[in-house]
Amino acid sequence: DEIRASAREMIEREIQKHAADGLGRVDYAVASGGAMVVKHSDPYRGRTSNWFLKNVRNGVHSDADKLLKPSFGEPGQCFALKGSSGFVQIRLRAAIVPEAITLEHVAKSVAFDRTSAPKDCRVSGWFQGKNPNSAINGEKMFPLAKFTYDLEKSNAQTFDVVDTTGSGLVDMIRLDFSSNHGNPSHTCIYRMRVHGHEPYSVSMMAIQS
Amino acid sequence: DEIRASAREMIEREIQKHAADGLGRVDYAVASGGAMVVKHSDPYRGRTSNWFLKNVRNGVHSDADKLLKPSFGEPGQCFALKGSSGFVQIRLRAAIVPEAITLEHVAKSVAFDRTSAPKDCRVSGWFQGKNPNSAINGEKMFPLAKFTYDLEKSNAQTFDVVDTTGSGLVDMIRLDFSSNHGNPSHTCIYRMRVHGHEPYSVSMMAIQS
Amino acid sequence: DEIRASAREMIEREIQKHAADGLGRVDYAVASGGAMVVKHSDPYRGRTSNWFLKNVRNGVHSDADKLLKPSFGEPGQCFALKGSSGFVQIRLRAAIVPEAITLEHVAKSVAFDRTSAPKDCRVSGWFQGKNPNSAINGEKMFPLAKFTYDLEKSNAQTFDVVDTTGSGLVDMIRLDFSSNHGNPSHTCIYRMRVHGHEPYSVSMMAIQS
């Protein structure tokens, strides 16, 4: 049956996309590809006050990388920042021409509470190269995208970078959020992805693949 | 083509449900949401006899939380209890009005052997609040569900709680199984979920989302 | 609508297969089932030279088991071997009659670079039983399959074992690759599976399920 074959092909394609890290699009911020969070605003401290101190190394909390890792969609696989505004700064796997940003939150069907989702966001990028992590040169930060994460849309939302030629190559990305969806105590970032392409025809080689 | 668009929408919806922790239903027993196993019958000791001793903390084996975590469906992502009868006791993320219980086992297509699946099961719940873990007040345990896990049905089976008003709020759940599907040495619990809703309109906030 | 019901059934079946460790076929090499890598050629050293030394125990690198574990399809969940030729040796969960081998690499849509995929491969098997790991008896190694991993085909490729009666039972598998898809420095193995069946009617019991 022709419809049957066509449906089967459509199903296989959608499942393959899901099996390819959910979106089937290259992500230069994924932790397993070598990217990492290098700086962030205060983490949410949860139940114990010493939770912060023993889990921080080089100023970065051990949960920070959760926002660069996939999960089964269960609640809690996120990095919680204190308050309703804050930032995370990510060093990408490689210097790229940035094309789009994807921000994800837990799906409505399994969420206990989605008030902790970020709302008004700005993403900037710059090229840092071999400079020490702590030196952020404000003049070099280029605005890449400005968007609102909308709880009524799908849980993974992709925003194109405006003016992809303006920033040149970037290897550092910063997400600033100035509001969330109502939670006064914390904001949770489930996953942030950075899509784009490397400028060289010989793709850069890294530790794993 | 209208059929094509309709099929595509159906596929997306089913994949989204799968991507939302497999069932797309809130689970108050998921480990990443703050729930934990607090007590259980003897673990299966496997190959080495000291395996039990070095992996137990506060009376709970380090593998116990596997039954509160999702997986890719591969065999072995379970907690093995000794014998064909036993129990696990779970402290939920929050006090809820319980609505249903889901019990999962490895799928037939990838299983080496499904004789270790639990069979006749009873689930009880009660409210413990801030009382010490070890004090189980038998008078307060309410029967929530009684069921048989059926190897011929789908590998995730959901059983409604009878009389959802009877138990009041529960924050502790106990699964007792009195038989399994034939394995004399051990019974494996792959995942147990507890569905329901919190009584307050302002949902309770926890460490991560 | 009949087409709707038929489509829904097809979708559920495909998602169930995906939810059953991706392929819905028993894998005697999966790490969670008790299999393990016991020997391999030189790992790729990546950025630091002491990375090799501190991550090796009993001659096996700590990343080796990645090739016996599922993932979300994100790049990097693999074991990287030095150069464009090498081998891995796997002790299976149990002695089986081998039927097929599946080799997987990261999907094209999310890969940074697929030149590190293995190309010309040979798989051999033998029965080792309780002999010490290090003693490989060359006379006992049976050729099971010989194939080329093709970057234009789907990312999981299954190859039937020729002459399933010739090898008898095997509990040790060796993958030798003599070329990759162009990367001079390393070759990444994402996942290798070994399909077959156990000879006894009472399936063998192991630690977990």
Ligand SMILES: [K+]
């Ligand atoms: K995540």
Ligand SMILES: [K+]
């Ligand atoms: K599990």
Ligand SMILES: [K+]
């Ligand atoms: K893998």
